[in-house]
Amino acid sequence: MTRTISRPPATENEVALGDLSRSFGFLLRMAQVQIFEFFFEDLGQIGLRPGEFSVLWVLHLNPGIRQGLLAQALRIKRAHMTKMIRNFEDRGLVARAVPDDDRRAVELRLTDAGVAFVDDHAKAFFSHDARRPTPLDPQEQAQLFALLQKYVGITPEERR
Amino acid sequence: MTRTISRPPATENEVALGDLSRSFGFLLRMAQVQIFEFFFEDLGQIGLRPGEFSVLWVLHLNPGIRQGLLAQALRIKRAHMTKMIRNFEDRGLVARAVPDDDRRAVELRLTDAGVAFVDDHAKAFFSHDARRPTPLDPQEQAQLFALLQKYVGITPEERR
DNA sequence: TGTCATTTGTTTCCCAGTAGACAAATTTTG
DNA sequence: CAAAATTTGTCTACTGGGAAACAAATGACA
Numbered sequence A, B: 001m002t003r004t005i006s007r008p009p010a011t012e013n014e015v016a017l018g019d020l021s022r023s024f025g026f027l028l029r030m031a032q033v034q035i036f037e038f039f040f041e042d043l044g045q046i047g048l049r050p051g052e053f054s055v056l057w058v059l060h061l062n063p064g065i066r067q068g069l070l071a072q073a074l075r076i077k078r079a080h081m082t083k084m085i086r087n088f089e090d091r092g093l094v095a096r097a098v099p100d101d102d103r104r105a106v107e108l109r110l111t112d113a114g115v116a117f118v119d120d121h122a123k124a125f126f127s128h129d130a131r132r133p134t135p136l137d138p139q140e141q142a143q144l145f146a147l148l149q150k151y152v153g154i155t156p157e158e159r160r
Numbered sequence C: 001t002g003t004c005a006t007t008t009g010t011t012t013c014c015c016a017g018t019a020g021a022c023a024a025a026t027t028t029t030g
Numbered sequence D: 001c002a003a004a005a006t007t008t009g010t011c012t013a014c015t016g017g018g019a020a021a022c023a024a025a026t027g028a029c030a
Helices: A018-022 A024-045 A050-061 A065-073 A078-090 A112-131 A137-152 B018-022 B022-046 B050-061 B067-076 B078-090 B112-131 B138-152
Strands: A094-097 A107-110 B094-097 B109-112
Touching: A018 A024, A018 B112, A024 A112, A024 B022, A024 B050, A024 B138, A050 A065, A050 A078, A050 A107, A050 A112, A050 B018, A050 B022, A065 A078, A065 A107, A065 B109, A078 A094, A094 B067, A107 A112, A112 B018, A137 B022, A137 B138, B018 B022, B022 B112, B050 B067, B050 B078, B050 B109, B067 B078, B067 B109, B078 B094, B109 B112
Parallel strands: none
Antiparallel strands: A094 A107, B094 B109
16 A cells, blocks of 8 residues: 555646656656657658667677677667668678678678768767757766766766 | 777777767666666566556546546557557556546546555555665765656656 | 637557577587 | 587567557637
8 A cells, every 4th residue: 555645636737646756767768758759850850760870880889799799788689689780781781791710690890881871970860969958957967977877887988 | 970980899798889878868778778677577577567557656646637648748659558548448457438528538547456456566666666776876876866857857846 | 600720539550679489500518 | 529508690479669540529710
């Protein structure tokens, strides 16, 4: 049994969320939906998908990476990665190669077209964050980033 | 055109993410996948799904709420909400009623079984956050919550 | 009043993503 | 060495969720 009504439904059009607004998973979901909406509003028309671009980007930074390691790093299931990679292959963006020392594995690298695609879109993709309207001031934004990075276990890569 | 390779791949098994680790959307996705994994590990066997429970919970707090307003509050698409509600109805957890003053709308409320379901699971659901292992200390955790709440616009003070 | 526009929920069709079985290659173990 | 166990990617089948067209009800406006 739970104390449910912490306060009465406010206005006609206000929805009480109660403890839900203190649930980490719920907050993350709300934030992500919001982000996605603006992402497609901002970059949808040039045919850029966040997941897709992430894979190509990591391929760009890690040429020859094995498919499984790539999936693991981006937390994409292997079955799904297979489909994404085949799609990229069909579009001529990625090439697969089976290494001789382990013929189960698949090594991935961008084709020239793949490199061109990443180069074409990297600026738009990474500058998107700056365009997104946010109620947070820059310091709060930085704080949020740092906490999220720590939470997901990404050591912020040092750079100048 | 973008300068892409800022440095060589670090270790054999390390994956360079570059600017991706500074992308808000990416960080949110990583965090959410992590959260989901532990959620199902923790509560999956009792047949609890975060989205499902959220809907029932909000129904509990806002009896008679209209379907569309519920969807809007939880950022669930109306088409999808239709399916969820029908599912709840089939399971006897939710009852639908068409109000006389607007016969397009549907007002939702939990059945007795629905109330029982929420009461049965609320404690497990809301205490889940505390069980989840996290690298953040309590103060950082609180800070992260506050920033996310502010970001998604559900600060404790209601807005107009 | 009658016509047009909007709101509300539903339906249909589609796609991203998952679970789990699978085959092939490799590693481990007896 | 042979047999069992694990790793790696793929396949099939399924589910959650979205886009768009739709019908019914309501509201706006001439």
